[in-house]
Amino acid sequence: MKTHWQIMVVDDEEIMRESLAAWLREDGYHVETAVSGRQAIERARRQNFAIYFIDLKMPGGYDGIETMMEIKKLHPDASVIIITAYATVDTAITAMKEGAQEYIVKPCNPEEISMLVSRIIKVKNLQRENMILRKKLTRNYSFRDIISKNARILEILDLVREVAGLRSTVLIQGESGTGKELIARALHYSGDRARKSFVCVSCAALTESLLESELFGYEKGSFTGATAQKKGKFELADGGTIFLDEIGDISSKLQMDLLRVLQERKFYRVGGTEEVEVDVRVIAATNLNLRKAVQEGKFRDDLFYRLNVIHIPLPPLRERKEDIPLLVEGFIERIAHEQGKELREISEGALEILMNYDWPGNVRELENAVERAVVTCKTPLLTESNFSFLHQPAEPREWAIPTHLTLEEAEKKIIQATLQRLEGNIKETAQVLGIDRSTLYEKIKKYNLSRP
Amino acid sequence: MKTIYLIPFGAADEEIFASVELSLWHSFGWEVRRLPALEEPGFAFEPQRRQYSSVLILRMLQSVFPADALRLLGVTEGDLFIPMLSFVFGQAQLNGGLALISLARLRQTFYGLAENNAVTAARAVKEATHEIGHTFGLTHCLDAGCPMSLSNTIWQVDRKREELCPKCAFLLQEMPAWKSQSRP
Numbered sequence: 001m002k003t004h005w006q007i008m009v010v011d012d013e014e015i016m017r018e019s020l021a022a023w024l025r026e027d028g029y030h031v032e033t034a035v036s037g038r039q040a041i042e043r044a045r046r047q048n049f050a051i052y053f054i055d056l057k058m059p060g061g062y063d064g065i066e067t068m069m070e071i072k073k074l075h076p077d078a079s080v081i082i083i084t085a086y087a088t089v090d091t092a093i094t095a096m097k098e099g100a101q102e103y104i105v106k107p108c109n110p111e112e113i114s115m116l117v118s119r120i121i122k123v124k125n126l127q128r129e130n131m132i133l134r135k136k137l138t139r140n141y142s143f144r145d146i147i148s149k150n151a152r153i154l155e156i157l158d159l160v161r162e163v164a165g166l167r168s169t170v171l172i173q174g175e176s177g178t179g180k181e182l183i184a185r186a187l188h189y190s191g192d193r194a195r196k197s198f199v200c201v202s203c204a205a206l207t208e209s210l211l212e213s214e215l216f217g218y219e220k221g222s223f224t225g226a227t228a229q230k231k232g233k234f235e236l237a238d239g240g241t242i243f244l245d246e247i248g249d250i251s252s253k254l255q256m257d258l259l260r261v262l263q264e265r266k267f268y269r270v271g272g273t274e275e276v277e278v279d280v281r282v283i284a285a286t287n288l289n290l291r292k293a294v295q296e297g298k299f300r301d302d303l304f305y306r307l308n309v310i311h312i313p314l315p316p317l318r319e320r321k322e323d324i325p326l327l328v329e330g331f332i333e334r335i336a337h338e339q340g341k342e343l344r345e346i347s348e349g350a351l352e353i354l355m356n357y358d359w360p361g362n363v364r365e366l367e368n369a370v371e372r373a374v375v376t377c378k379t380p381l382l383t384e385s386n387f388s389f390l391h392q393p394a395e396p397r398e399w400a401i402p403t404h405l406t407l408e409e410a411e412k413k414i415i416q417a418t419l420q421r422l423e424g425n426i427k428e429t430a431q432v433l434g435i436d437r438s439t440l441y442e443k444i445k446k447y448n449l450s451r452p
Numbered sequence: 453m454k455t456i457y458l459i460p461f462g463a464a465d466e467e468i469f470a471s472v473e474l475s476l477w478h479s480f481g482w483e484v485r486r487l488p489a490l491e492e493p494g495f496a497f498e499p500q501r502r503q504y505s506s507v508l509i510l511r512m513l514q515s516v517f518p519a520d521a522l523r524l525l526g527v528t529e530g531d532l533f534i535p536m537l538s539f540v541f542g543q544a545q546l547n548g549g550l551a552l553i554s555l556a557r558l559r560q561t562f563y564g565l566a567e568n569n570a571v572t573a574a575r576a577v578k579e580a581t582h583e584i585g586h587t588f589g590l591t592h593c594l595d596a597g598c599p600m601s602l603s604n605t606i607w608q609v610d611r612k613r614e615e616l617c618p619k620c621a622f623l624l625q626e627m628p629a630w631k632s633q634s635r636p
């Protein structure tokens with residue numbers, strides 16, 4: 001949720017001004033620049049900006065602090081970040097007293113600026129959302145970002161309110177895209193852990209060793225790349241909640257480690273010898289049938305019972321289609337704002353397409369579909385044509401081993417088919433075919449294959 | 453036919469360049485070719501910071517932009533900076549023709565570890581895809597596993613996959629800078 005917000009960069013030095021502006025634009029913000037305090041104030045008279053980056057030292061006319069004070073007169077709640085060199089840190093402290101949100105000493109670590117900017121934007125987003133929510137109808141149907149009038153979802157929300165204050169482990173089960181993380185967040189933010197961290201980990205996205213160090217952290221020197229000690233997500237979630245998504249995919253070693261944390265609330269960092277103790281509520285989620293995985297011996301039963309203290313099964317979107325109009329309304333509102341579009345409505349016909357579709361990817365797929373439609377929509381109304389990309393997937397085709405091809409022809413066909421099946425993913429294609437990537441690239445060139 | 457060109461500063465490391473060329477071709481679909489190497493960009497060296505100005509290098513690349521180039525990606529071993537930041541992994545012109553990446557902080561040796569070319573190549577692929585993505589108008593992605601997500605640390609680079617996420621792959625096709633080019 002970025003593009004709507006505009007940022008102003010004020011500096012007399014061209015390279016400094018333009019390179020910072022370019023860097024922020026890459027992050028998706030709309031950025032304007034001004035070469036002097038005077039120019040910046042003129043612009044601010046016409047419109048407010050979400051953030052002003054202002055260089056402290058500017059020759060002639062307004063310096064950084066004077067510029068900030070003028071802008072603050074126009075927009076008292078403007079967020080101003082004063083940029084300073086080492087030599088002028090004292091003055092920067094004065095800047096803070098005069099109402100700067102923050103000052104940064106250049107050159108600054110990119111991570112610091114990213115975090116500073118996203119913190120300010122997050123607050124602005126919240127303020128804006130609260131304003132919208134206050135006047136919105138959907139609030140009758142919404143609880144902590146979950147919008148529904150479906151009876152089963154409403155029951156789940158009652159349960160969420162009831163158990164939010166407990167430390168008991170929760171297992172959320174639902175197809176991908178059903179909003180498992182939203183339920184986890186609702187649990188966290190409705191309980192007394194709300195003021196502590198909510199930490200999310202997607203267990204499927206990482207390899208076993210990466211996931212292990214992600215969860216438990218590591219000590220300096222414990223493996224290649226461990227150049228400093230790093231806290232794991234369990235430590236970061238201390239006092240709060242950790243959300244372990246796609247728990248069904250973790251290796252048996254990690255299942256054992258996790259069981260130990262759940263039993264003892266203690267663990268070791270990777271390469272560490274000292275036990276770390278934490279107070280964390282664990283919420284796990286999976287799109288698999290874990291009970292079945294237990295029966296098949298793929299998932300430890302003791303861990304399953306530890307996780308499954310409170311069980312929340314989330315219905316797929318096709319079983320709560322009455323929510324589609326509400327959800328779509330919410331998505332249009334948010335996405336149109338992000339894209340800076342004056343889009344307000346969806347046609348009856350388009351809505352009918354959405355109601356009749358099966359949504360194998362659930363709410364997330366619906367959200368993506370609306371986003372895709374909004375991007376291509378040129379009028380204030382979303383119509384059927386904006387959703388023409390929605391079609392049910394075709395049946396997989398049978399194939400017999402051909403007996404009339406030369407080896408070269410067969411090789412060409414196999415490479416082409418594998419590329420297509422893996423949607424052009426070169427790395428996976430090479431793996432499946434058992435050749436390295438440069439060999440694959442050579443063959444693609446040789447056979448003049450097209451990119452899927 | 454329009455081509456994405458790579459241009460090495462100093463001797464090109466074969467494994468790294470081959471990986472980057474293959475991936476760019478895969479992610480973007482245009483032919484990818486390598487230009488003869490230029491000298492290390494001494495003109496952009498800032499002795500006080502012991503780093504290279506990425507703005508000055510980009511300006512210089514503009515002057516060697518080939519007539520049939522769609523995009524030009526410079527690859528340097530020099531550590532890059534812009535005045536505001538302590539370093540950048542790379543820089544690109546949003547919706548423009550030029551991009552630049554540095555291998556300096558992608559190498560294990562920067563972090564006091566033994567050199568591992570395969571690791572550097574994988575990181576270079578992600579950063580090259582990222583910067584070329586910017587030249588087509590893509591901005592940062594919120595999916596931390598997508599090469600278009602912002603990385604400020606090597607840890608964040610390593611968390612990325614090499615392929616664009618489905619959302620960025622789709623958005624790419626909708627970008628005016630992308631649509632204005634006829635597909636190969």
Ligand SMILES: [Zn+2]
Pocket residue numbers: 026027582586592602
């Ligand atoms: Zn970027």
Ligand SMILES: [Zn+2]
Pocket residue numbers: 593594595598599600601616617618619620621
């Ligand atoms: Zn992405």
